[in-house]
Structures are given as structure tokens and as C-alpha cells.
Amino acid sequence: MSSTSQRSSVSAPGSGNTRARYRRILRFAAWHLAVAWWFELILPRLGLAKIAERTRAKRMRRFARRFHALALDLGGLMIKVGQFMSSRLDVLPPEITAELEGLQDEVPPVPFPAIRALAEAELHAPLDKVFASVEETPIAAASLGQAHRALLLPLDAAETGLDSVVLKVQRPGIDAIVAVDLAALRKVGGWLSHVRFVSSRANVPALVEEFGQTSLEEIDYLQEAANADRFANDFADDDKVAVPHVVWERTTRRVLTLEDVTAIKITDSEALLAAGIDPAEVAPVFASVMFDQMFTNGFFHADPHPGNIFITPIVDPAAERSWKLTFIDFGMMGEVPPKTRTGLRRLLIAAAARDGKGLVAAISDVGVLAASADTAELERAMTALFGRFGGMGFAELREVDPREFKDFAVEFGEVVRSLPFQLPENFLLIIRAMSLTSGVCSSLDSRFNLWDSVEPYAAKLLREERGNIVQDVGRQALDAAGVALRLPMRLDELLTRIEAGSLPVANPKLERQVERLNRTARRLVSTVMFGVLLIAGAAVRADDTVFGSVLMVVSVVPLLHGLWVGRRHH
Template sequence: MTAARRERADPVPGAGDTRARYRRILRFAAWNLAVTWWFELLLPRVGLGRIAERTRARRMRSFAQRFHVLAVELGGLMIKVGQFLSSRLDVLPPEITKELEGLQDEVPPVPFPAIRALAEAELGAPLDLVFASVEETPIAAASLGQAHRAQLLPANAADAGLHGVVVKVQRPGIEAIVDVDLAALRKVGGWLSHVRLVSDRADVPALVEEFAQTSLEEIDYLHEAANAERFAADFAEDERVEAPGVAWEWSTRRVLVLEDVTAIKITDAVALREAGIDPAKVAPVFASVMFDQLFTNGFFHADPHPGNIFVTPVTDASEGRPWKLTFIDFGMMGEVPPGTRRGLRKLLIAAASRDGKGLVSAISDVGVLVPSADRAELERAMTHLFARFGGMGFAQLREVNQREFLEFAVEFGDLVRSLPFQLPENFLLIIRAMSLTSGVCSSLDDRFNLWDSVEPYAAQLLRDERGNVVQDVAQQAFDAAGIALRLPKRLDGLVTRIEDGSLSVANPRLERQLARLDRTVRRAASALIFGALLIAGSIVRADDAVLGGVLMIVSVVPLLHGAWVGRRGL
């Protein structure tokens, strides 16, 4: 039997027929989008928002549980989507993130005979001719592949300079599954692109394509091997970090042989303490290393979950740190373009210095702020937020009275509800990396204060960028000169408009508030009529089924009217 026929014969757990898989993903997405539209968009527009609020937590939990089941049964990229959702602690409710966080470790392994068949077909030789031993029980099973510990034959070990290795093998048939999943995700992205509430804040099809590119690169193990070497080169002179070596002689697009660098899992506090390592001291070092990747190197590990980072004790620590951070799994890596990196550095400095105006300017520079956002109001909100909550760690924030958060939300209610942020195309992996970094640091030390790591790092960035001060001052002088040259002409035009009476003054915020008030009144009237007809119909129906049914059907008219009024206001 040929390798191709063997691969087709091997069952892929949860894969099923590709067309059935595609339809199942779309059905799941369509139903949950419809439910979300009904509760979060339609009901609030007709004055029934309290119904959505009362049921929101239960609906979110139910959605997460159903998606969890779907992801485990289908595997493939559905696991990756779930892992991404579980890391979005910044925007998703805990009902979702808590339910999905277990997807990191819940992928069922592929039976070893199927793994052996694929590996031997890729290497062009029986495993016994390459390895002295291969453990059949995997040390890790992921959605796209799994890893087995092995020992190279002595001659091969001498050639590679490695002895203990980890053999990473693709799941059989995963390429077909990835193609189907990406097709389904592209379809869902197309649906979301027609929802204004979503499309105003993110180019969903572009985000799906970014996710697709990352996923296709992740199943190309030669690409991962190159990433591992590039990462190692970036930190070659840094005693805090190490990465595994690559055995290129026995690595292919679907099989990867790496140095075995397994050590203490970064979040295993008990094992760390037994090794004499204080978990609270690991957190700031890990944060600083991730900052270096994002803000200095521009090449970063986009999947730094606890299973991909070890703390490795150093045997001879007389001249340096007694442990290192060891990164593995370089399939999902991201790059930060120089322009975006400059904007992120500016953002970090503004956040560290509690500069609300500078922070708004920075997020605008990196493309996170929508053009229509009220910058003055947002600056005031950020300044207020820094003044009250700036510098607090996660444990401190948890202790803050919820009334204070509520008062902030009330004060800046319109701003919070308008969400003047968008997700730029190249931010998907950046957000994932920072979300996971924050989660790991908090699990190492629940008193960990991100500001304690941000401030010294931002101070160093500020010192590094002082060399550009002369250039910045020259640019500012040039801009000021240009404004001065244009000022007389602009003043002359202003005087002319005042004289001929064509000068008009607009207050967009007041106009928006009046329009919102008008829509609210009309929605309230529609909701009142809808409720009256619905209740009347349900009462009358007990004695006159026909009349009661007619009243209940007619109640749909004011319901749709209220929905239309709300839609026109978007």
C-alpha cells in the first residue's frame, strides 16, 4: 500500500466527510449570529434591552459550551479558533474564556501507527534506521500535529550534534481539514462584513486571510524550523532565553526533528519552587522578553501559552541567572512592521507615563482608532481612567468596588457604547501574544503589576529614542513654519465668510444626542404598542383563538417599525 493510500485509509478523529464538516460549521455560525442579532441588536432597538441583559451571561456560557463540543469533535482549525477566543480576556466575557481555556490541553492524540506511517513516508525510511527509540505515547497532542520524544541513532546524533530529540509529526489528513475550515471561516467572515457594527471596527475578511496565512505556515514544518533558528539568532546574546536546535537532515514539510529541551512548565509553581525558583521573579522576566520581541526585534512568538514555554534551571549559575526561559513551537510567529513598531513604542511610553492624550495619539497612529472617533472625549476618558486606576495590578483591580467601574461607565457611557476602536489587519497575532503574556504573568503571581514591567521598559525605550530628538524638533519647526505661512490666507477666508454671513457652527455631539432622543421616543412608542398587542392577543386567545391570533400577528408590525427606526440610527 502506498503512503498516499495509507494516509487516506487512516481515520482522522472528528474529521468526517469534508462537505458535512463545512455545513456543520456554517450551521453553527449562522444560528449563533442569528441569536446574537436578535438579543443584542433587535430587542434593544425596540426597548427590550433588559431581556438581553438578563440572559446574556447564560447565553454566552451556552455558546461557549456548544463551541467547545464542536471544536473537540471536529479538531483542526476549530481548536485554534477556540484557543484564540480563550485568550481574549480583554474583550470577551469570562463565561466564554473560562469555558474555552481547556482547549489548550484537550486535543485527542492520533494513534501511533498512523503517525509512524506518515513519518516513514516523509523520511523515506523506517523509523528504526533514523532513531534508536521513539516513545509511542505523545508528549503533546495539538490540533495540527503531535510530538513524540525520541533518541537519534549514535551516528545520526553525532551528525546533528543532538541526542535527545522531539519528533513533531503532522496529523494525517490535516491539510484537507485546514482547507475546509478556512473555506467555512471565509464564508462567515463574508457574512460579518455586511454587519455594520462589525465592519466599522474590523475588516473581518482581511483578518480571516491573516489567520489563514498563519495556519498554512503552521502546517509547513520547514517554515517552523526557519522560525526557530531566526528566534534563536535574535536572542543569541541574551542569557535569559534559549530555543531548541533543529535537525535539518531529518526534517521535512510534515516532520520536524528538534532538540529535546523539555523542562519545567512555566506555570507549574510547585515544580518551580522545588527547583528553588520563585515564580514571582519569573513573571517580569517573561514580560520583558515578550516586550523585546514585540517592540525591539519585531519578530515575536504569537502562541506563548504555558505549554510552549519552559523554565530551565542552569547547572552552572555562578556567573549569571540560575534559570532560563525556553521557548518551543515556532509555527505561529508574527512580524511587526517598522511603522507599527514605532507606533507601539509610542503607545507603551504614553501608557507608562499615564499620558491620556499621548495614548490616544499613539493608538491613532497604529490604526486602532476609527477616523470618526471623538478624540477630545476619548482623551478625557483615558486621563480619567489613568488618574483612578492607572498602576493597579490585576489583584488590586479585582478588589476595586464595582460601583466605581459603573460610575466610570455612566460618565463615559456614550463613548463606551460607541467603541471607537477598530482591529487593524496585522494586529490579530499581536493581541493574541499580549493576551497570553498577561495571563501567564498573572498565573505566576496574582499580585503581578504589569506597570512594574512596562515602566522600566518604556523608560529604556525613551532613552533609546533620545537620539532622534534633534530630528523630531526639526520636523516640528518645519510644521510650525508651514502653519505660519498658511495662517494669513486662512484668516482672510474666515473674515470673508463672517462678512457674507456664510459662517456656520456645528455641534455634532448635540445633534447626535437629539437624534438619539428622537429615535428612543419612537422606539419606546413602538415597543409599547408591540407589548400591548402581544399581551392582549395572549389574553383574548383563551376565549377567541382567531382574534387572539390576529392581535399577536399584528404585534409584529410595531416590532418591525421599532427595529427599522433603530437601524436607521446606525
């Protein structure tokens, strides 16, 4: 949106309410920015930094509570701002995200006459000429729009094969409200870009644009309809998933007409059991479908809360299962482009290996680290955090006390917030979708563990891009072998320098430590060579059985050598 259109949206004739809204948002932001400036910049310069530190958590909570109240009072896009802020774990402290986490995107419904007027203006006809009937009481009301049940006229029903539909209509004036809110947010973002302790950690204007783009897509119902069609095409051959059909003849940018697919809410366990459906069987299927979206299709539902997923019973006795998952509301969708997929793949490899340096490299590949980031510090922090769970596989992680994971998350959040980087919007949508998926599955089955569904998809993702995980593992093993082979030579050089007196030594135990390190290096070389030969043999064996088998047998030699070297010095 240009600055001219921003000014016109705020100062247009008859827009007193929008001008007041704009000023109220700016007053709120200016006051809290001044408070932050006083405590975070002025007091430390006066030698009173301890006061700022001691009151920081309390001030953050107070700000979050006041913003919560502001959002509920203003409605519109401000509720979306609160929800967006609650997901920015990479930027905002937990005192803020926790308070805003419960902010609901629900407001009192718009009176039906106003909904009727907008729908008729969009469809260029009276509603009773377009639909056989429309229920005046909405089945859902939100900050951006609301939905009503309706029946198509007999001719339209015959052409579309549909009878009952859902008429989704934007809240009147929401375009102007969104424009005003975005204009105010851009202004605040400009202020924050000049505050060093904020700008060093986040590009706030970029965050505002990111949020604005998502919001504008949500109020474009033509975009939502296209998303629904694309999602349906992705699952056209999957009998586990259903998507409502779009009635394009009755759809515009502000009005969306969809097949009425209302069924059993996914978390309504009593209704599921009454229909003969075991909720515990639904959880893994739902998780599997969400992973298909993110890691196979690359196009996923980013708001899979219980209100957006139904369980639809199937009456066909020949069907594999007696129900299917039905998704609705495709306004918030995410994509996983190839570059992000590659980054995620490397993140998984590094996380599985508890490799702090590899994790930082993967984060850099995704493009989220600012140029000023101290990667050495981040590597050390990640290595220390991984040290708490080092060497543990998925099965062992399932046995860890949940409080350990909570402590890990708290420390991880502190490290992340201390460094100047932010996650891409699509990555945040992945985190949001995963979090909601886990919550839904847990409500279906208290014993459900997301790791059980993660494992096969993690393996699938690792194989996906180049199609042959053996090549990548072999390459990594060869790199490690090269380092390991050079290590003894470097140690010998170090000993030579020590013996020659060219390297000052303050620790008399150094020689013994170096000798132990030298023996360890020899064992490492043997172990790595064993792995390289074994992997190479496995890869070659598919094309040359004899040569591949020979390599696999020969791999035993360095393995035995490594074991012998280790035992000889016990």
C-alpha cells in the same frame, strides 16, 4: 486559497466526512446568524428593542457555550477559531470571550500507526532506518499535531552533536481539515459582511484571512523551524535563553525534528525549589526576556504559556545564574514592525500623560481606525476613562485596588466595541503574549508586579526610534508653549467681542470665569517657558556647558513669575 481549491477540498472523492464538517459549520453559523438578525434587527423595528437588550447577554453566553461544544467535537482548526475569538476583545463582547477563554488546544492523540505512516511518507524511509528508536506514546497531543521522543542514529548523533530529540508530526489529514474549515469560515465571513451592525464594527472577511494566514503558518513545520533558528540567533549572545536545535535533515513541512530540551516546567514551583531555584527570581527575568523580544528584537514568542517554557538548570559554577529559560514551539510568532513600534511608543506617551486626544491620534497612526470612526467621541470617552486615574504615576497605580482596573477594563471594552475599528493581528499577539507573561510571572511570585518590569522598557521604547527623547519632549513643549502664548490673545479677543456686544452671553459669571482662565493661561505660559528653557539647557549643555548652564539658570525666571502670578490672586 482559490475558490476552485476550496470546492475541490470539500467535494473530493472519499471526503464525505469533510463535506459533513463543512455543512455542520455552516448550519451552526446560519442558525445563530438568523437568531441575531431576529433579535437585533427585526424586534427593534417592531418596537421591541427592550426585549433584545434584556436577552442579549444570555444569548451571547448560549452561543459561546454551543460553539465551545462544537469546537471540542470537531477539533482541528475549530479549536483555534475559539482561541482566536477569545482574544478578539476589540470585536466581541465579554460574554463570548470569557466563555471561550478556557478552550484548550488538546485532543485525544492519534494512534501511532497513523503517525508512523505519515512520518515515513514525509521522510521517504522507514522510521527504524531514520531513528534509533521512537517512543509510541506521545509527550504532547494537540489539534494540529503531536510530539514523540526519539533517539537519532549514531552517525546522525555524531554529526549533529545531539542524541535525544523530539519528533513532531502533523495529525494526518489536517491539511484537508484546515482547508474545509477555512472555506466554511470564508463563507460565513461573506455573510457577515452584509450585516450592517457587524460590518460597521469589524471587517470579518479580513479577520478570516488574518486567522487563516496564522493557521497555515502553524501547520508549516519548515516555517516553525525557521522561526526557531531566527529566535536562537536573536538570543545567541544571551546566556539567559536557550532554544532547541533543529535537525534539518529530518525536517519537512509535516515533520519537525528538534533537540529534546525537556526540563522543569516554568510554573512547577516544587520542582524549581527542589533544584535550588527560587521561583520569585525567575519571574522578573522571564518578563525581561519577553520585553526584549517585543521591544528590542521585534520578533517574539506569541504563545508563552507554561507548557512552552522550561527552566533548565546550569551546572557550570562560573555561570552568572544556575538556570536559564528554554523556549519551545515556535509555530505562533509575532513581529513588531517599525510603524507599529512608533504607534506603541506614542500610545505609551499618551497613556502616561492620560491624554485622550493623543491616544486617539496614536491609534490612528497605527492604522486601526475605520474611516467612519467618530474620533471626537472616542477622544471624549478616553478622556473620561483616563480621568479616573489622571495624574497617577506607575508607583501610584501599583497601589490602586485591582477592582478599579477591572471596572476600567470593562468600560474601555464597551467603548472599543461601540466603534468601527479593529486591532492588527500583531498587536493582538502582543496583548496575548503580555497577558500570558503576566500570568506566568504571577504564578511564580504572587507579589510580582508587571509594572516593575514595564517601567525600564517603557523608557527604552520612548528613546528607541530617534535615539533622543529630549528632542521629542522639547518639541512637544514648544508646541504647547505656542498654544499657551496664543491663549491670552484669544481670551482678549473674546472679551473684546463680549464688551462690544457681538457675542451673546447668557451667564453673568462668565467674565469672572474668563479672568480666572486668563490668569491660569499666564501661569501656564510661564510654566511651559520654564520647561522649554530647562530642557533646551539640558540638551545644549552636553555640547556647550556655559550656554547650556545659562539657559538652565534663566529658566528659573518664568518659574518664579508663574508662582508669583498664582499667589498674587489667592
